[in-house]
Amino acid sequence: MKALRKLATWVASALTAAACLLPAFSNAASAFPVTVANCFETARFDAPPRRALVNDANMLQTMLDLGLADRIVAVSAIAGRERTLIALPEIVRGLHQFSVSYPTLDAVLAQSPDFMFAGWSYGFDAARGVSPRGLAQFGIATYALRESCIRIGAREPMSMEVMYADVLALGAIFGVPERAASLVEGFRQQLAAITGRLQRAASKPRVMYCGDCSSTGAPLSSGAEGMPALIAKLAGGTNIFDDIRNSYARVSWEEVVARDPQWILISDDHLPAGRQIAHLLRDPQLKDVEAIKKKQFIFVTYLQRSPSTRNIETVERVARSLHPEAFEP
Numbered sequence: 001m002k003a004l005r006k007l008a009t010w011v012a013s014a015l016t017a018a019a020c021l022l023p024a025f026s027n028a029a030s031a032f033p034v035t036v037a038n039c040f041e042t043a044r045f046d047a048p049p050r051r052a053l054v055n056d057a058n059m060l061q062t063m064l065d066l067g068l069a070d071r072i073v074a075v076s077a078i079a080g081r082e083r084t085l086i087a088l089p090e091i092v093r094g095l096h097q098f099s100v101s102y103p104t105l106d107a108v109l110a111q112s113p114d115f116m117f118a119g120w121s122y123g124f125d126a127a128r129g130v131s132p133r134g135l136a137q138f139g140i141a142t143y144a145l146r147e148s149c150i151r152i153g154a155r156e157p158m159s160m161e162v163m164y165a166d167v168l169a170l171g172a173i174f175g176v177p178e179r180a181a182s183l184v185e186g187f188r189q190q191l192a193a194i195t196g197r198l199q200r201a202a203s204k205p206r207v208m209y210c211g212d213c214s215s216t217g218a219p220l221s222s223g224a225e226g227m228p229a230l231i232a233k234l235a236g237g238t239n240i241f242d243d244i245r246n247s248y249a250r251v252s253w254e255e256v257v258a259r260d261p262q263w264i265l266i267s268d269d270h271l272p273a274g275r276q277i278a279h280l281l282r283d284p285q286l287k288d289v290e291a292i293k294k295k296q297f298i299f300v301t302y303l304q305r306s307p308s309t310r311n312i313e314t315v316e317r318v319a320r321s322l323h324p325e326a327f328e329p
Contacts, residue, residue, distance in 0.1 A: 031177065036169040038132065038142070039120075039149040048175040049115030049141060053108060055123030057081040057269075058306035059145060062166060063117065064091065065183065065309040068174055074098045074111040077123060081269045084301040086310065105129040109138060117170070119145030120152050122306075143169060147307040150225050150247055158225045158247075160191060160234070163307045187312045191234065194316050197326040198236040205322050207232035208240050208261035208291070209305065211248075214268065214276045216283070218250040228265055228305045235318035236326070237263065253285055263322060264291045265298050265305065273299040296321075 033046045051073040054060045060075055064087045076099035078085075085092050099107050102123045108116065108130055116135060118124045122145055124131045132142040146165045149155040156162070164184045171180020209228035211220035222228035223244030232239045240259040241251060266276050277297050286292045298321050304314040320327050 031172070031175055034172045036143070036172055037165070038169075039144045039146075039155070040153050041132075043132075043141065043143065045141060045173050049113075049173065051112060051114045053111055053113035053116045055102065055116070055118035056302075056306070057085060058303040058308035058310075059117050059119070059122070060095075061085060061087075061303045062170065062309045066167070066170055066174070066176060066179060068170075068176075069094075071174065073113055076103045076107075077101055081302055084269055084303055103130060105134065108135070108140070113140055115141045115143070115173075117143050117145075119148030122148050124148070143173060145307055147225075147227060147247060158227070158230050160187070160230065160311070163227070163309075163311055164188075166307060167309060183309065187309075190312045191315065194312075194319055195234060198319060198323055201236045201323050201326060204236060204238045205262040206240050206260065206290075207235075207237035207263045207265065207318075207322070208256060208259070209265045209267070210280075211267055213264075213266055214271055214279045216253075218252060219256070220248055221251045221256075223247060223249050227307050227311060228267075228300075231300075231305065231311065231315050231318055232265070234315045236323045237318070253283075257285060257289055260288075260290055262290045262294075263296045263298060265300050265318070267300045267302060267305050269302050273297075 032048070033044055035042050035044045050071060052063070052068070052071045053074050053076070054063055054072055055076045057078045060078060063069070063072060064085065069087070069091050072095070074096045076097065078097060079100040082092055098111055102125065105128060124144060126134065132144060135142055146155070146162045147158070164187065167180050167184050168177070171177045209222040209226070209232070213219045221241050222239060223246040224239065224242040225245060226247040229239035229242060240261050241249070264280070266273060268276060280286060280292055281295070291297065298318055300314055304310050
């Protein structure tokens with residue numbers, strides 16, 4: 001089994017590497033201009049961007065999986081998450097990290113980009129001028145992560161279509177629509193195979209996403225509109241904070257105890273998983289939580305639990321933990 005998993009990981013990395021080496025603009029000229037939905041507006045592109053700036057590891061992973069490494073001039077807010085990226089080592093080493101956190105307007109302009117891929121609460125901030133409208137004043141085109149649009153308005157309910165929309169929009173923007181469509185079709189097939197296995201599952205275990213859960217402070221969890229909640233649902237579980245109509249929210253440990261999760265998804269790329277688990281096991285107020293008593297934890301990286309091209313493989317990994325019987329030969 002370990003050998004098969006290693007092989008699967010190698011194949012995934014090889015496919016990503018192959019995509020990164022493909023020419024990004026084959027037949028691109030004939031496809032333009034293109035117009036894509038950009039949150040609650042539309043954005044027109046007369047030519048593919050050539051100097052893209054990308055914020056956050058999840059959006060960077062999507063760009064890499066689309067084979068667009070050669071169009072990325074700089075990246076921000078991925079410090080400490082480089083090791084979780086799935087790409088050739090030389091591609092990761094070659095990334096120009098110009099800001100360890102969400103960048104300022106001056107920092108963005110200093111990179112001379114012609115495009116920025118970010119999201120609301122994922123780098124875009126109207127107050128700081130780093131926003132589609134603010135950057136447009138300097139001739140910089142933008143695309144906002146679809147999931148993040150909930151921060152500025154009421155988007156459609158969370159589903160994998162939200163992530164697919166990003167992939168298809170980026171494919172159009174960069175002149176690789178066929179590549180994007182192929183990725184999405186593959187995701188649809190993979191997800192159908194996973195959910196097909198779960199049709200006869202006898203239960204839907206209670207799942208909590210737990211960010212910042214290595215201290216006594218209020219943990220960050222996922223409401224119904226967050227990708228972690230969707231991953232839990234598609235993996236055959238039930239997100240315990242689905243009554244929160246937002247993507248992420250601070251919750252109390254008292255409420256966690258009351259809702260008694262059976263599984264906990266932990267995610268903090270900056271701390272070892274063992275250290276986070278050890279804290280949860282030591283906290284006396286959590287001793288009766290089923291997930292704690294049974295030590296039922298699943299570690300997911302930032303790019304796996306945030307909207308990205310790695311969400312479907314995360315659904316399968318979580319599903320295999322929640323419902324191992326569904327994946328027996």
